[in-house]
Amino acid sequence: MSLKQYLPEVVESRQKDLKAISTPERLLLGPGPSNAHPDVLKAIARPPVGHLDPFYVDLMGEVQELLRYAWQTKNRLTLPMSGTGSAAMEATIANSVEPGEKVLVAVKGYFGHRLVDMATRYQADVQIIQKDWGEAFSLEEVEEALLNHRPSILAMVHAETSTGVCQPMEGIGDLCRKYDCLLLLDTVTSLGGVPLFLDEWKVDLAYSCSQKGLSCPPGLGPFSMGPRAEAKLLKRKNKVPNWYLDVSLLNQYWGSDRVYHHTAPVNMNFGIREALRLLAEEGLENSWNRHQMNAEKLWNGLDDLGLKLHVPEHLRLPTLTTVVIPDGVDGKAFSTHLLRKHGVELGGGLGSLAGKVWRIGLMGYNSTAKNVEHILRLFELELPNFS
Numbered sequence: 001m002s003l004k005q006y007l008p009e010v011v012e013s014r015q016k017d018l019k020a021i022s023t024p025e026r027l028l029l030g031p032g033p034s035n036a037h038p039d040v041l042k043a044i045a046r047p048p049v050g051h052l053d054p055f056y057v058d059l060m061g062e063v064q065e066l067l068r069y070a071w072q073t074k075n076r077l078t079l080p081m082s083g084t085g086s087a088a089m090e091a092t093i094a095n096s097v098e099p100g101e102k103v104l105v106a107v108k109g110y111f112g113h114r115l116v117d118m119a120t121r122y123q124a125d126v127q128i129i130q131k132d133w134g135e136a137f138s139l140e141e142v143e144e145a146l147l148n149h150r151p152s153i154l155a156m157v158h159a160e161t162s163t164g165v166c167q168p169m170e171g172i173g174d175l176c177r178k179y180d181c182l183l184l185l186d187t188v189t190s191l192g193g194v195p196l197f198l199d200e201w202k203v204d205l206a207y208s209c210s211q212k213g214l215s216c217p218p219g220l221g222p223f224s225m226g227p228r229a230e231a232k233l234l235k236r237k238n239k240v241p242n243w244y245l246d247v248s249l250l251n252q253y254w255g256s257d258r259v260y261h262h263t264a265p266v267n268m269n270f271g272i273r274e275a276l277r278l279l280a281e282e283g284l285e286n287s288w289n290r291h292q293m294n295a296e297k298l299w300n301g302l303d304d305l306g307l308k309l310h311v312p313e314h315l316r317l318p319t320l321t322t323v324v325i326p327d328g329v330d331g332k333a334f335s336t337h338l339l340r341k342h343g344v345e346l347g348g349g350l351g352s353l354a355g356k357v358w359r360i361g362l363m364g365y366n367s368t369a370k371n372v373e374h375i376l377r378l379f380e381l382e383l384p385n386f387s
């Protein structure tokens, strides 16, 4: 049997002129990924080492410490899952939900629905409270729902990337303690860019991603589990039904035992180590302030251009802004044009906001005054051609 039989015609015909990869220049101002910091890319390009190499083992400890800083937590079980944000999201559910248990999901956008889907797959008795896409839950609404449903877990999204809403968190953790349930929080679009205090807010389980506020490419999903969730994990009746994401197994690798679990994506961890170092060098509060200042500059500039924002200012995320597409404008044609002509990526609306908003991300390395000025100039220059 000759190799030729397995060579599709299209590959054979192109084999002679297949070149080494060359990627286009893009300014990623959509919902993520955001552009990675050049130093992070340099770190990723270092030659790999073994996943049990003493150098790498030390680096793992540094990544954990730096993640604790970024999240403002002392949680022992804080580590990056090998996978994207959704893997870390699934890890929070897989490790905390047992079949038949009541999980209350506060849904105010696309990613709340993903939490519902995941919890259902882990056979939770899922209860839902909902707000319109563009709103957040009040403390009273959360308390009423906890009282009515008496769940063992409340899951919610801090920074809803589909709407641009930041859920106010003060007091929610106290309510969860009062009604004896765990608090599970999605911090995918807030980590590094929006004030976030896992311990102060009494969050028991949290997850995030590498590709937004941390200025790293996609591929890792930071995960954190507090002592109450850990105690629950230890008392489980059944094994965690997902081998890859089982924190009790992963902890044998990330904890002091250093037992092989899976071959870690070492280069991605070089990257996140550098990304987190850069965040610590800038200082968490400075990073939060930078995101807020640049977002305000964007909001004012859009307002000057006569554009409306979807979310009231007190609930707006500094990392993700939803802009209402004016009547008569083909939003998709406009963003396609910006990408083709200017190499700038914007996001479109998801779910009930599809076709109604653009999503502009200013995250991590991309949250700069220069990028804000650039995108405003493009709106000013190009939008009149689409009305």
Ligand SMILES: Cc1ncc(COP(=O)(O)O)c(C=O)c1O
Pocket (backbone or CB within 6 Å): 031, 032, 084, 085, 086, 087, 089, 111, 157, 159, 160, 161, 162, 186, 188, 189, 209, 218
């Ligand atoms: C709020 C939120 N949660 C979860 C996810 C899923 O993360 P990932 O796409 O990295 O799997 C995203 C992705 O953008 C998100 O914005």
